Amino acid sequence: MKFQIVSDSSCDLGRERCQSLGVEMVSYYAALGNETYYREERDIPTREFYQRMAALPGVFPKTSMPTMEDYLEAFCPIAKQGIPILCICLNGQFSGSYQTARNAAAELQEEFPQVPIYVMDSRLATVLEGLLVEEAVRLRDQDLTLEQAVAALEELPQTGRIFFTTDDLEYLRHGGRIGKAAATTGALLRVKPLIGYENGELVTDGIAQGRKKSLIRVRELFFRYVEKERLDLNQYILATGFGLDQEEHREFARQVYEGLLERGYDRPEVKKPYQIGMTIGVHTGPTPIGVGLLRKAMG
Secondary structure, three states: OOOEEEEEHHHOOOHHHHHHHOEEEEOOEEEEOOOOOEEEOOOEOHHHHHHHHHHOOOOOEEEEOOOHHHHHHHHHHHHHOOOOEEEEEOOOOOOOHHHHHHHHHHHHHHHOOOOOEEEEEOOOOHHHHHHHHHHHHHHHHOOOOHHHHHHHHOOOHHHOEEEEEOOOHHHHHHOOOOOHHHHHHHHHHOEEEEEEEEOOEEEEEEEEEOHHHHHHHHHHHHHHHHHHOOOOHHHEEEEEEEOOOHHHHHHHHHHHHHHHHHOOOOOOEEOOOEEOOHHHHHHHOOOOEEEEEEEOOOO
């Protein structure tokens, strides 16, 4: 192994998946109401946290980013072995996790100056950050050096795009994403937001009437994007993500992949479905669902 990969839990790969990939995960913290903070995917599984959210409507969760001590705990055993470290963090505009990891790396290099540590602002979130981590794993397993892998990965964030929706506007309102009036009107009209992610930012992709129509519109927006940009899906990795409802997601994903085949595309490389984690779930509630894609690294 030419280098070891560390990522924060907002990559939504989950603890078991990170372990199987050989990725060290640093947890965000989350709490419901007056509860103590749980370490994501360490103290509580994501699914259990969503179940608690669903059972407590009107109680809004809070998150806290990893501490410098959390990053040092992840970095130290690797540095002691003399293995270079690549740490991939949530979009720096969304959280201070990236800067905290940089501070931890700077402190550690005073003790281990011979160990290269590169902390990367992924400029991505949720499934896109996860796909970037999985590409880093692929490059690592191809025996690339840390420097070669970083060069290949740095070009990818700008190629990422997500299309998703959620069922409850109150979480978006509580998180400051929409105003109270918009949330109230949306709830009365049963309007669901269509939300996208591109160029490091959340964007509005419109609205739809009701949950079923919002899921149809998310798929349509995705298909339209692929066709408009004339993407060669052989050069991309595709992933779907969901919060709590696995059955709803299974049907959504099936229609995404069948829709591509109907439009004449070969089935792209598809990753195991992502369960969207608590870091994003605090803003969406337990009902986010969507599809995202990222270009493969040319390593």
